[in-house]
Amino acid sequence: MLEIEGLDVFYGDFQVLWDVSLTVGSAEVVAVLGPNGSGKSTVLKAIMGLTAAKRGRITFEGHDLRRVPTHGKVDLGISMVLERRRLFGAMSVQENVLLGAYSCRDKAEIARRLEWVESLFPIIAERRGQEAGRMSGGEQQMVAIARSLMSKPRLLLMDEPFLGLAPRIVHQILDIIRKIHAEGISVVFNEQNVQLSFGLSDRGYLLESGRVVLSGTGDEMLSSDVVRRVYLGG
Template identity: 70%
Template sequence: MTTDPLMLDVQDVSVVYGSYQVLWDVSMQAHAGQVVAVLGPNGSGKSTILKAIMGLTPVRSGRVIFNGEDITNRPAHEMIERGMSMVLERRRLFTGMTVYENVMLGAYHKSVQKHAKERLEWVESLFPIIAERRDQIAGKMSGGEQQMVAIARALMSRPRLLLMDEPYLGLTPRIVGQIADIIRKVNAEGIAVVFNEQNVKLSFGISNYGYLLESGRVMLNGTGDEMMNSDVIRRVYLGE
């Protein structure tokens, strides 16, 4: 049991797209300094819960509490001010713009602009490739390199909580390892990370705590080790 303060508290959140319910009373937590993984197959709702936390998807019922404040259905741009940022699925870079231009978009919000220079220096110290490739067109980079640019952009606001929507999607095993190392490096800077994934070992191998979503419901939760050693996880997801 962690003694770190509770940062994110998702309470019985339900989400509906039109007439189709995607999430059913989902509850989850993240403490300061933690890496939290959300595992689930396609269609389980694992992307939707991150979008609901960030204010990108409306919450029908339930609450999202961040640092003791109810932020349910607050607009996404307000999350930046409160210390939350998100790396979207498939990176969503402006591929015709340079690396520098893409990264600096993370400092667009007025609450971040005045510290943009020092934050760029901090981001470049974490990811030297950002400084090395400043003038390169983002669309000409590899998928892994683009993911690093997307993470750097999200970090420009120096968040206390970083949400990552399928950070390993479409990447080679070698690059996946690099992104896992980046998650550890970001977390070592004191930033809590919540990410989702379909792969058990990638999810729980680097996480302090984890959740299993199926059909929009939390089916199982526990520490990373508990989830890796769960009979359900080992039987259904690892085929053991």
């Protein structure tokens, strides 16, 4: 479904990704793990076109994503949940969610999508008229995910989806990712927690200093001596 080969990314003169390659299969959950500054968020931003790639190839179902603008990627079936949610706080919950379907002109289809996301997130239906900025961090994260799902993506990118959330909310978000996966949607997310990342994912990639240093199935990554030594202190 998604293939990245030899990706190099710079911020100005400073290189942040070196020769990064990864793949995401259909209906697959993939975790990108790494410490702060490892480049894991930059990988997702490069896929979405929020950060320009200097070199390398990014393809989605045969489409060269480096030639497609960000809004065009949404039309192809890719959506992204940005780090720290980025909601419009003064707008209602429903208004924020509906923004995710901005490119759809079929009102009946928009209504079907809204019904679908409300089935995944009952809180969206319960708080339709509430200002998004008055919700808790965990509730806002659910709104942000719901907004991204309104474009009906086949690939969902999630940038630090568990950042700053209480353990109870983290488990709720994990359950939501599993439900999204059960709908046949591929999910790529980045995270620093080893057990959480590779316990959830079909496959994973470990980044250090902008380079992929290890990849494998979730179980292989959990049992890796490299992961255990560097991240678990084993």
